[in-house]
Amino acid sequence: MMAIRMTAEPLDALSKVNVQQLPCTVNFSGKASVAQRFDTHKGKTEDGHSSAYFRGYPLVGAEIDVPSGYKGVIFTSTSDGDHGRILKAKSTFDKMSYYNWSNKPSAVDPQQSVVEWLSVSRAIHLD
Amino acid sequence: MDAVDNWVDNSINLEISSTEEPTLCFEEDCVLGIDEAGRGPVLGPMVYGTAYWPLSKSKHFGEMGLDDSKVLSEADREKLFELYNKENAISGWHLVCISPVTISKSMLAKDNQRESLNELSHNAAIHLIRVTLRRGVRVTEVYVDTVGPPEKYEAKLQALFPEIKITVSKKADSLFKCVSAASICAKVARDRALKSWSWREGTTYEKIGSGYPGDPVTKKFLRDSCDPIFGFPSVTRFSWSTAEDLLAKEHVKVQWTLESNKKSKGAMDLFVKKEATPKEDAFFTNRCIQQVVSL
Numbered sequence: 001m002m003a004i005r006m007t008a009e010p011l012d013a014l015s016k017v018n019v020q021q022l023p024c025t026v027n028f029s030g031k032a033s034v035a036q037r038f039d040t041h042k043g044k045t046e047d048g049h050s051s052a053y054f055r056g057y058p059l060v061g062a063e064i065d066v067p068s069g070y071k072g073v074i075f076t077s078t079s080d081g082d083h084g085r086i087l088k089a090k091s092t093f094d095k096m097s098y099y100n101w102s103n104k105p106s107a108v109d110p111q112q113s114v115v116e117w118l119s120v121s122r123a124i125h126l127d
Numbered sequence: 128m129d130a131v132d133n134w135v136d137n138s139i140n141l142e143i144s145s146t147e148e149p150t151l152c153f154e155e156d157c158v159l160g161i162d163e164a165g166r167g168p169v170l171g172p173m174v175y176g177t178a179y180w181p182l183s184k185s186k187h188f189g190e191m192g193l194d195d196s197k198v199l200s201e202a203d204r205e206k207l208f209e210l211y212n213k214e215n216a217i218s219g220w221h222l223v224c225i226s227p228v229t230i231s232k233s234m235l236a237k238d239n240q241r242e243s244l245n246e247l248s249h250n251a252a253i254h255l256i257r258v259t260l261r262r263g264v265r266v267t268e269v270y271v272d273t274v275g276p277p278e279k280y281e282a283k284l285q286a287l288f289p290e291i292k293i294t295v296s297k298k299a300d301s302l303f304k305c306v307s308a309a310s311i312c313a314k315v316a317r318d319r320a321l322k323s324w325s326w327r328e329g330t331t332y333e334k335i336g337s338g339y340p341g342d343p344v345t346k347k348f349l350r351d352s353c354d355p356i357f358g359f360p361s362v363t364r365f366s367w368s369t370a371e372d373l374l375a376k377e378h379v380k381v382q383w384t385l386e387s388n389k390k391s392k393g394a395m396d397l398f399v400k401k402e403a404t405p406k407e408d409a410f411f412t413n414r415c416i417q418q419v420v421s422l
Contacts (some may be wrong), residue, residue, distance in 0.1 A: 005418075028356055028379040037357035040327045041138060041228070053138070055358040055381060056231030056365020070325065101383060102237035108416040117416055 005080060006087045010027035011071055014089060019096035020071065021111065022054055045104075052099055067115050072096065128208070131224065131316045132323045137172070138228040138361055143316075147215040149264065155181035156267040159259060160305030161252050161374035164196065164313035165243070166274060168338025169367040170345060171321045172224045173244075175251035176313030178211070178305050180218035188218065188304055196314035197299040207342055208315045220312045221258055223251050224320055227364045245275060247379055253287060265275075268292045270306045272299035321362075328360045335362070340369040355379050 020038070041053040045060060052059040066072045072093040073097045098111040107113060130143045159179035165171055180188055187250055191211065211218065216239065225247065233242040242250075251272055260266055269288070273280050273295050281295035296302065300310040332352055336344030349370065352360050355378045363370055411417070 023383065025382040026356060026379060029380070032356045033354055036329050037354050040329075041361065043138075053228060053232065053361070056228075056363075056370075057235045057383070058232035102240045108413075110413065114414045114416060117410075117414060120410075 004085055004087055005083075006075070007089065009089060011073065011092050013089045014073075017048075017074065017091040017093055017101075021094045021096065021098040023059065023099055023101040024054070025055075045057035047104070049104055050099075051098065052109055057124065058102050060102065060104050062105035062109075062112070063095055063097045064112060065095045066093065067118060070118065091115075128212075128316065128319065131222075131319045134224065134320055134323070135325045135364040137226055137320070137325055138327065140226050140229055141172075141224040141320075142222065143224075144221040144258075144262075145212065145215045147219075149179075149215060149217065149219040149262075151181050151184075151217045152179060152219060152264045152298070154265070155183055156265050157181050158185065158270070158305050159256070159264070159266045160270045160299070160303055160307070160309040161255055161271040161274075162196075162300050162306050162310035162313055163248060163251070164310065164317040165338070166248070168345075169340050169349070169364050169369045170335055170338030170362050171324075172226055172317060173224065173230060173247075173249070174313040174317045174320070175223045175255060176220060176309040176316065177222075177255040177259060178218065178220045178308035178312055179259060179266065180214075180305065182268070184217055185304070187307070188214075191304075193307040193311065194305050195298075195307055196310040198301070199311070201318060204311050204315050205317075207311050211311070218308075219259070219262075219264065220309070221255055221262075222312060222316050223254060224316060225251060228361050231361075231363075231365040235362075241293045248274075249280065249283065252282070255419065256284075256288060256291075266291055269294070270299050270303040271295040272296060272306050324362060326360060326362070330360070332360070340367065349373055353378065 038054065043051050043102050045051045045121065050061045050063065052061065072089045073089050074093070075087040078086050078088070098105070098109070100109065105112070128143065130141060137326050157179050159177055161175070161177045163176070164174045166173055191207070193207060193211070199207065230244070232245065233247055234244065241303040256266065256269060264319065269284070269291050271280070271284065271294070277297060281293055284295065285293045299306040301307065301319060321335070330352070332348055334344050335348045336342040338345055349359060349363065350373070353373065358365060358374055358378070365371065
């Protein structure tokens with residue numbers, strides 16, 4: 001059977017990174033000139049949301065905290081031969097920014113509402 | 128006009144006007160012309176301008192040599208602008224420099240928030256009239272240059288400003304001196320803005336050409352300055368087909384979430400019975416939560 005093996009060194013030892021999520025799929029994996037080409041266009045909208053710009057598209061976003069007691073972890077995924085894949089913890093984050101295309105961020109965005117699962121999960125899995 | 132040379136945050140629009148109080152324009156009926164510069168180019172701001180003066184001074188300004196900015200050399204435009212600017216006790220101008228970022232963002236916004244270039248232009252013209260009226264200028268006649276069909280545009284403006292006699296026409300920049308003056312002010316501002324462009328991405332580009340899609344210098348600039356992921360520097364109007372085509376053909380593909388969510392049903396889907404898969408509860412799908420067994 002295929003399996004996923006996860007390796008996570010002590011998370012505190014890993015570097016903290018800035019996570020920014022775009023409302024589009026970029027068919028590319030690797031280093032990108034984020035600081036020069038993206039961060040330089042970040043600002044605030046008139047009503048105080050964060051604004052950005054990607055390939056001319058208007059982005060409106062928010063910053064969300066990872067709930068206390070949890071940690072955001074980024075894994076790299078490599079093949080483990082016939083056995084499946086290995087996920088290796090690479091870095092961590094305590095907060096992330098996400099952007100919508102034109103629409104103002106709100107509590108119904110999956111990025112914000114996903115944390116509701118945590119309390120449901122706790123209720124059904126603990127005790 | 129110095130503000131254009133110092134337009135550092137050129138991702139947001141810039142508005143400037145003649146500084147001197149146009150006292151006579153507060154007392155007498157005035158004619159006001161509106162024109163834009165840089166509508167077609169894929170690079171730089173689109174500048175909307177207005178110039179106005181009392182009807183009683185029409186002869187004076189008619190003899191100044193004002194003409195359609197396109198038939199004048201850059202040096203002549205600068206000279207005429209200086210000449211006109213010196214007369215600002217009895218005349219005035221006001222400019223809105225619409226940033227290429229604003230143009231891209233408006234035209235590439237999500238469906239219900241999208242604004243076409245025509246809407247942007249019309250709103251800029253309406254704004255120019257309002258601002259001048261608010262300044263206290265007694266505007267009684269307005270002349271507007273248009274690229275599209277003039278009738279609808281004229282009716283739109285006339286409905287908004289019933290007290291003013293509105294004339295929208297093609298080639299107004301060569302027919303009416305106040306529109307010529309507006310076209311000169313707008314063109315001078317656009318040229319200066321591009322000359323002193325503050326490059327937000329860190330690299331300065333000297334040669335960007337005219338900005339017209341057919342210009343080989345502009346083509347070379349677009350190729351050389353493009354980042355495979357983020358695309359062109361923000362001096363570029365991403366909503367122009369020249370820019371869009373280059374990105375689509377030569378660089379990293381990008382799908383916008385809504386576009387890729389559209390699951391198209393192929394003809395076979397109607398005939399082939401799909402095995403029933405257990406349906407996830409909406410609680411999970413709404414939050415993009417998925418159970419993962421393998422990756």
